[in-house]
Amino acid sequence: MVAMVEETSHRVAFGIDIGGSGIKGAPVDLTTGEFAADRRRVPTPEKSTPPAVATVLAELVDSFDLPADCPVGVAFPAPMDRGVVRFIANLDKSWKGVDLPALVHDATGRAVRAVNDADAAGVGEHRYGAARGTDGVVLVVTLGTGIGSALLVDGVLVPNTELGHLEIDGHDAEHRAAESARERHDLSWEKWAKRLQRYFETVEMLLSPDLIVVGGGVSKQHKKFLPLLDLRAPIVPATLLNRAGIVGAAALAADAG
Numbered sequence: 001m002v003a004m005v006e007e008t009s010h011r012v013a014f015g016i017d018i019g020g021s022g023i024k025g026a027p028v029d030l031t032t033g034e035f036a037a038d039r040r041r042v043p044t045p046e047k048s049t050p051p052a053v054a055t056v057l058a059e060l061v062d063s064f065d066l067p068a069d070c071p072v073g074v075a076f077p078a079p080m081d082r083g084v085v086r087f088i089a090n091l092d093k094s095w096k097g098v099d100l101p102a103l104v105h106d107a108t109g110r111a112v113r114a115v116n117d118a119d120a121a122g123v124g125e126h127r128y129g130a131a132r133g134t135d136g137v138v139l140v141v142t143l144g145t146g147i148g149s150a151l152l153v154d155g156v157l158v159p160n161t162e163l164g165h166l167e168i169d170g171h172d173a174e175h176r177a178a179e180s181a182r183e184r185h186d187l188s189w190e191k192w193a194k195r196l197q198r199y200f201e202t203v204e205m206l207l208s209p210d211l212i213v214v215g216g217g218v219s220k221q222h223k224k225f226l227p228l229l230d231l232r233a234p235i236v237p238a239t240l241l242n243r244a245g246i247v248g249a250a251a252l253a254a255d256a257g
Contacts, residue, residue, distance in 0.1 A: 012036050014066060014110075015250030016057060017075045017117060020044060020090035023053070024242075025060045027070065028250035033128025037064060039246065048091040050098050054107040061108045071111040073253030074104055075120035075245035079160045083114045086160075113256040117245050118142055119159050121238075122150020124248030125213050129240040136210035139163075139203065140238070143216040147174040147199075151207070157252075163203060173199050179218045193228035200231055209233045215244060 016025040026039035042060055045052040061072060078095065079086045083102070088095040100114035115123075122140035125131050131138045135154055142148035147164025150157065164174040175181060177199040182192040200212065212231070214222065215238030222237035229235055240247060 011254060012067060012070055013250035013254040014061060014064070014070055014072045015075070015120075015246035015248070015253070016060065016072065017120070017245035017249065018044070018053065018091075019077060019117075020048075023056055023060065024246060025057075025064075026246055027064055027066060028247050030251060030254050033124070033240070033247050033251075035243070035246075039243075040064075044091070049094050050092075050103055053091070054103050057104055058107040061110070071113070071253040071256065072104060072108060073120070073249030073251070074100060074112065074114040075117040075249040076100060076114055077117050079162065080114060080116050081160075111253070111256065113249070113253040115157075115249060115252055116160055118148030119150045119157055120246075120248035120252065121148070121215060121240075121244035122152060122213075122248065123157055123251055124240050124244035124246075125150075125215065125238050126152050126155060127251055128247055129244065130213045130236050130238050131211055134211050137207060138211050138213065139207060139209040140213040140215060141200075141203075142238075143177075143179045143196075143214060143218050145178060145180045147178050148216075166199075166202065168198060168202050173202075179216060182218075189224045190228060193225045196225065197229050197231075200229060200235065204231055204233060211236070213238050215241070217242075 011030045012027045014027050022041050024041045027036040029036045077090045078088045085095045085098045101112040104112040138152045140150040149161045149163035151161045166173045177195045212235040219237045
């Protein structure tokens with residue numbers, strides 16, 4: 001069944017967020033940042049090779065009644081070098097060196113832009129979410145299994161920052177400060193906040209951000225830990241939550257078009 005995209009006078013782009021277990025996609029109204037039709041989720045193929053995933057992406061895009069010129073943005077769980085996958089952790093190892101936009105274009109026939117998933121989420125939050133209208137340096141950090149980061153300067157993305165892998169006090173930062181570390185070590189919110197304080201004060205010293213936005217599933221519980229942090233920059237919870245990657249990827253695809 002093909003999903004009808006709601007009638008809109010605004011330009012629409014299609015956003016896809018690829019994860020290790022699921023692939024999510026939806027058309028996005030680029031004026032509002034809202035979905036123009038209900039998001040769909042399909043399982044990531046068990047053998048998640050590039051051809052297998054490309055087939056699923058084509059089926060996902062074709063399940064929506066999209067305008068012929070609708071571009072596709074892909075948020076992908078790996079560092080990207082102008083759309084080429086540098087290395088991969090959560091999918092088949094054969095992804096290394098793949099030109100993702102070319103792969104998806106061949107499968108869908110559409111203009112495609114691909115970016116790191118944390119970067120896509122950061123762009124989504126900057127254009128339509130918690131950082132909307134903020135000039136200067138904006139840092140968006142996602143706390144989950146690891147720490148994802150997106151850095152924007154006057155709205156321009158600085159890609160592939162990987163600030164979760166900063167070495168702080170002899171440790172890879174995400175090993176001590178990610179949400180998974182809080183769960184693994186059964187830390188109280190107060191003890192975890194001390195680790196976050198050390199992480200964010202280090203990043204603040206290096207980058208002097210004007211605003212820090214915290215995303216990831218744990219951001220829903222932001223009242224339990226954000227007030228415990230003492231930083232120069234304002235630090236606020238993300239507002240798009242699990243929509244951010246799709247929305248940001250769609251926006252970047254429209255930019256490229």
